[in-house]
Amino acid sequence: MGRGKTLPTWIYNLLFVLRILMVAEAQTVYSIVEESSPGTVVGNLAKDLQLDILELEKRHFQISGPNKKYFDVNIKTGALLVKDRIDREELCARKAKCSLEVEAIVKSPLNLYRFEVQIVDANDNTPSFRIPEIDLNVSESAFTGEKFALPKAFDADAGVYSVKAYKLSHNEHFALDVQNAGDPTVSAEMVLQKPLDREKQPLIKLTLTATDGGKPAKSGTLLINVNVEDVNDNIPVFDKPLYKVRVPENTPLGRAVIFVHARDLDEGINGEIQYSFINQDNDNNVNTFSINAITGEITIKDELDHERTNVVELRVQAKDRGTSTRASHCKVLIEITDINDNPPEISVTSLDSVLREDAPLGTMVGLLTVKDPDADKNGVVQVKIINATPFKIKNTYKNHYSLVVDGALDREKVSEYNLTITAMDEGLPPLSSTSVITVHVSDVNDNAPRFKERVSNIFVKENRPVGDVVYTLTADDPDVDENGKVTFSVISNNNNQGNNNVASVVDVKADTGEIISLQSFNYEELKTFQFMVQATDSGVPPLSSNVTVNILILDENDNNPTILAPYSEHGSVNSETIPYSAEP
Structure with a gap:
């Protein structure tokens, strides 16, 4: 190009653009704390760019580019000022470095300056958890040393102002294990140190606190609800080992006798109890009663009988419904009291x-x-x-x-x-x-035969035929059999009949007592005679009694009259001859 020649317009424009695009090798860098108030001075941009302060207004010195909303310049002093709120977390999230590329432009001649404003993090964010609380279900059978992951806390700040530590509220079961080796963020786990017991503490409330590295540090909390899950580690326990009750034996069927009750500290099916009788000996008395499996009510199933069984011993089992069932038992003594339902038995x-x-x-x-x-x-x-x-x-x-x-x-x-x-x-x-x-x-032979009278007077007409029954003697003996069997016999006689013996005159039949004449009686010869008859029983020894029998001969007109001669002293009969012609 020759001197004095005007350059073509396109070449001039090209050179202008190239000049604008040139970036100084030594770029100016500023830093400003985020959230600085508008008007805060970042630095003296005119001085650092070696611009004449007096020409800044004339040359229209201003901030341009995409980040001009955050900065402005004071054309009187050349200072770079904060124009609007700068939120590092909004601009750079959690990047370790956060800087804004800012451009400044001047005219006459036109020039473009680029500089960097590093946004310094301020501890303007509190660590927080995405949810305010969590529920952890931990089995009471968990082993010590078992770990449970916890949510991480989030802090929008980065670097030193990010989450640096966790702390767990004091408790006897869990400790905190914090891991940060090689991790960009810190995380925490709970470690079981002491076995859990749901029956003692079914819910453990803990607080996890996350703190950042600020001074003073900011913190956020997470509520941890540790629900201790039940395992079937408790045996049902009866209120008492021995129940006693007295029941009258006439208690109606179906009547409740007693309730047994057991408690199981487990929950759910592990704590649901079913009652039943234990009858390993096949005792029939157990079948007299029934038990409600749910309520433990014992009722009468069959009739009670004090005389058969006055005490019934029942063994009641309480068993839970857990996967591995557990059971316990108690004893129930039922005393069956007596009522007067049996008359005496005479045998x-x-x-x-x-x-x-x-x-x-x-x-x-x-x-x-x-x-x-x-x-x-x-x-x-x-x-x-x-x-x-x-x-x-x-x-x-x-x-x-x-x-x-x-x-x-x-x-x-x-x-x-x-x-x-x-x-x-x-x-x-x-x-x-x-x-x-x-x-x-x-019978014993304590009665002698008895005649009705001690003397029996028998009147017998003369001239009765020989063998005729003159009289029948009777003797009463109240004894029976041989003791009352009487025989009769003549034991004595008299001689009223001259030399004749009684035995030749009458006979007494031994078995009947009949007096039988052995000759015809003649009143003119024998008017009376007497004898004694004895009645003797057949007992051992025999007993007897006597009766005196007087036979009195009754005269009959069996003789013609006879005229006797005058009495003769000598008692002889004289006879007289009377002539046939004698006067009457």
Whole structure:
């Protein structure tokens, strides 16, 4: 190009552009703390760019480019000023370095200056967690040393003002393990140090605090709810190991007897209890009752009987419904109390049903056993004979009694006794039973045959045929059998009949007592005679009695009249001959 020649316009424009695009090798760098107030001086830009302050206004010195909203220049002083709020986190997020490329332009001649403004982080953000609280479900069977990750805290600040530490509120179960080796951010884990017990503490509330590196430091918190998850580590426990109850034996079926109750500190199905009977011995008494598996109510299933069983021992099991079930048991003693529902029972264990009538007082007739299965007064029994008899009941031992003779016996008066024995207990109302015992009185030869009269006068007409039954003697003997079997015999006679023996005149039949004539009686020859008859029984020894028999001969008109001569001293009969012609 020659001197004095004007350059073409395009070349001039090109050179202008190239000049504008040139960047000084030594770029000016400023720094400003974020959030500085508008008007804050960043630096003296005119001085640093070696611009004449007096020409700044004339040359239209100003900030340009995309970041001109944040900065401005004072054209009187050349100072670079903060124009608007600068938020480092908004501009650079969490980058370690945050700087803004800023341009300044002047005209006449046109020139472009680039400089860098580094945004220095201020601790203007508090560490925070994305959620205010978390729930951690930790099994109470977790082993010590087990770790549980925790959320990280977020701090928009970077570098020293970012999250630098975590702290866990004081507790006895968890410690905090903070990891930051090689990590851009700090994280924390909870470490179980002491075993958990849901039954003691089902919920543990902890606070995790995150702090940054500012001075003073800022912090944020996270609420941690540690829900201790249940495992079936508790056995159901009954309120008491032994339950006792008294139940009358007439309690209706279905009536509740007692409730048993067990507690299980576990939750859910681990704490849901089911009740049942333990009957390993196949005890039938257990079947008398039933138990509600849910409520533990024990009710009567079958009739109670104090006399059969007065105490029933039940073993009740409480079992939870956990995966690995756990159980415990208790004992229930049910005392079945007595009511007076059984009358006394009389049984004859030994009896002499035939008793001699000469049995002495105190002779044992029989043995009785009286049982009343009821208890206490309901089983106390009084035994007696209700009708008047020569017998009595004697208590020998406990419920054993003897029936003994208590008076004189006489078979001839009473040959058979029907003894009504009653046994009555002392219950309210009393119950009783009766038993009839028949005692036969056997005969002894204690009665001699008896004639109705001691003297028997028998009138017999003369001239009765020989062999005729003159009279029948009777003797009464109340004894029986051989003792009452009577035989008759003549034991003496008199001689009223001259030299004739009674035995030749009459005969007494031994078995019937019939007096039979052995000759025809003649009143004119024998008017009366007497003899004695003895009646003897067949007992051993035999007994007898006598009767005097007077035979009185009654005259009949069996002789013609005879005229006797005058009396002769010598008693001879004289005869006279009377002529046929004699006067009447």
